[in-house]
């Protein structure tokens with residue numbers, strides 16, 4: 385029973401997280417981890433702040449030592465994707 389419950393929970397997180405799924409490997413499923421021990425914890429950031437960071441990684445105007453890693457993550461994202469991601473992450477509790 386517990387296994388089934390966990391399975392359903394996992395599946396719903398998976399589908400709900402959608403495009404964030406690829407980010408979760410580094411940032412954590414609730415965005416609460418320091419990615420690779422290097423990034424800031426982005427959980428609790430506002431939509432504007434996240435959007436600014438992601439667009440900045442894409443345009444190479446934002447970031448620290450590991451910004452190349454993030455450039456690789458966001459270069460294929462459209463501005464609509466970035467907006468959706470920012471909205472989603474800002475809602476993580």
Ligand code: HEC
Pocket residue numbers: 403404406407408409410411419420422423424425426434437438446447448449450451453454457458469
């Ligand atoms: C391979 C691991 C990895 C993946 C996958 C990854 N990130 Fe990052 N992320 C990092 C690292 C490392 C940094 C810090 C980069 C730097 O030095 O500026 C970072 C920084 C960030 C920041 C800014 C935080 C700060 O430190 O200023 C945001 C926002 C962010 N990532 C969002 C995302 C989103 C959204 C995705 C998915 C599209 C994603 N990341 C995928 C590793 C990753």
